[in-house]
Amino acid sequence: MEKYRIDPSEGLEFGLYTLGDHLANPATGERISAQQRIKEIIELAKLAEQAGIHFFSVGESHQDYFATQAHSVVLAAIAQATEKIKIGSSSTIISTSDPVRVYEDFATIDLISGGRAEIIAGRASRVGLFELLGYNLRDYEELFEEKFDLLLQINENEVVNWNGEFRAPLRNAKVLPRPTGGSMPIWRAVGGTPASAMKAGFQGVPMALAMLGGPVSHFKLTIDAYRQALKQGGHNPEEFPVATTGFFYVAETTQQALREYYPHINEGMKLTNGGGFPKQLFAQGADPRSVMNVGSPQEVIEKILYQHEQFGNQRYMAQLEFGGVPFEKVMKNIEIIGTEILPAIKKYTAKK
Amino acid sequence: MKIVGLSGSKVGSKTRTAMNYTIKEINGKYPDIEVDLIDLADYDVQFSDGRSYWEYTGDTKYVAETLMGADAIIIGTPIFQASIPATLKNIFDLLPEKALRDKVVSILVTAGSAKHFLIVEQQLKPILSYMKAQVVQTYVFIEEKDFYRKEIINNDIIFRIQRLVEDTVVLAETYAKVREAKEAEYGF
Numbered sequence: 087m088e089k090y091r092i093d094p095s096e097g098l099e100f101g102l103y104t105l106g107d108h109l110a111n112p113a114t115g116e117r118i119s120a121q122q123r124i125k126e127i128i129e130l131a132k133l134a135e136q137a138g139i140h141f142f143s144v145g146e147s148h149q150d151y152f153a154t155q156a157h158s159v160v161l162a163a164i165a166q167a168t169e170k171i172k173i174g175s176s177s178t179i180i181s182t183s184d185p186v187r188v189y190e191d192f193a194t195i196d197l198i199s200g201g202r203a204e205i206i207a208g209r210a211s212r213v214g215l216f217e218l219l220g221y222n223l224r225d226y227e228e229l230f231e232e233k234f235d236l237l238l239q240i241n242e243n244e245v246v247n248w249n250g251e252f253r254a255p256l257r258n259a260k261v262l263p264r265p266t267g268g269s270m271p272i273w274r275a276v277g278g279t280p281a282s283a284m285k286a287g288f289q290g291v292p293m294a295l296a297m298l299g300g301p302v303s304h305f306k307l308t309i310d311a312y313r314q315a316l317k318q319g320g321h322n323p324e325e326f327p328v329a330t331t332g333f334f335y336v337a338e339t340t341q342q343a344l345r346e347y348y349p350h351i352n353e354g355m356k357l358t359n360g361g362g363f364p365k366q367l368f369a370q371g372a373d374p375r376s377v378m379n380v381g382s383p384q385e386v387i388e389k390i391l392y393q394h395e396q397f398g399n400q401r402y403m404a405q406l407e408f409g410g411v412p413f414e415k416v417m418k419n420i421e422i423i424g425t426e427i428l429p430a431i432k433k434y435t436a437k438k
Numbered sequence: 439m440k441i442v443g444l445s446g447s448k449v450g451s452k453t454r455t456a457m458n459y460t461i462k463e464i465n466g467k468y469p470d471i472e473v474d475l476i477d478l479a480d481y482d483v484q485f486s487d488g489r490s491y492w493e494y495t496g497d498t499k500y501v502a503e504t505l506m507g508a509d510a511i512i513i514g515t516p517i518f519q520a521s522i523p524a525t526l527k528n529i530f531d532l533l534p535e536k537a538l539r540d541k542v543v544s545i546l547v548t549a550g551s552a553k554h555f556l557i558v559e560q561q562l563k564p565i566l567s568y569m570k571a572q573v574v575q576t577y578v579f580i581e582e583k584d585f586y587r588k589e590i591i592n593n594d595i596i597f598r599i600q601r602l603v604e605d606t607v608v609l610a611e612t613y614a615k616v617r618e619a620k621e622a623e624y625g626f
Binding site: 212213214217223224226341344345348359360361364365366368369 | 487488489490491492493506534536537539620621624625626
């Protein structure tokens, strides 16, 4: 776990992530400027750090209703604005980028931040960037596998010799600068199916698992499959962290939390995913057996602990500001995370 | 409410003729309902390549988004080689798995002979169910002999189209009310 800068004796890590979506608040129909959105994301990272949150990450989506296409630039600003919170991507679409440039960027962020940078590399669930950046969608799988593999090789070796289909070969190539300690944590983003998780397992890389909704038991199967594949691939599952991710929102009561968050999720998904989030499914999210952490602080604490017990995850990443949630509500949530949720998680998951 | 008629092939005129009758029936009986007719013969729709429906361009994007925006869809289809035409199947392939959730879908089918009667039952309805449609169970089956020079000459077919339109509207309105009542119950 040290390789991935995780200390299990500290207990479950709590992270915040943003897709960098740029959506109107459905209650007012008003959308802040892209500039303000980016500044608020940087501000959010500072507040997260003050609250004691362990990790903060920013994603890239290259289409309408998003503002952090240049997510590594935003992360560099966050690196400068913060002192101890770990920072990363959620996700970096490695398929449509040059792994050498991605590594240079994130190694630089790691140096700026004093060893706090991580990459979560994914394949993109929104694929508009393939056309924009000049890639063929038919190479979706292979682009990811080849480029992710190169990214891992660069991380492990200061001098790289490499040959592939989608990029010019590398001959005794030195990829610089090197991050602190010579390498940095690189995770594979997994969309939820056991087949996808098993690829991460065979490869021997940490897994960040997306969980939009559904029962904990469903995602446990995926995590079990990941650890099984790690073993089959000759790796020790004890050495590889798992991060789970999903919707998060707390308010005084469950009903209030559902009421406040639902319009943001529903309207936001309509614009970014092509279809809303059914109310019926959202209502089921309140169930203690659901992965959706929406409710009163006490209920959400119990859910996070139940999920931790079932998953054995090392990090939970919360998505609480999707779909134009007003900043004061986000601040209120962060305050509750800092004063109520984090102390409870630490109490029940840290050693001693 | 918005109803979209989808005429599912690029070949021939019978399905389009029947769809014209259907659209006229909606316009006459329900002037407040917004109706669109998409005849695939008029559009250059590409084959599904796996991207999300709104990421297509041109006609493909227009057709997919128009269907996604409908409250009810009336599909008109001929029978080709004992199945639905590839043009129609491609429309389903362009859309997400749950694309027809909360939509009422009804069917009108034209065929060369009565031997094709069960093809819609056995091949089209399973697709609609898989995509979560509320299907109007009774469909209008129209044979070659019911047409004469782009007109329907069998009054029984006219009556059936009237009933299909009425059932589609009644079910769409009813499901919308049921859904509203249920969503209000959740209290958020």
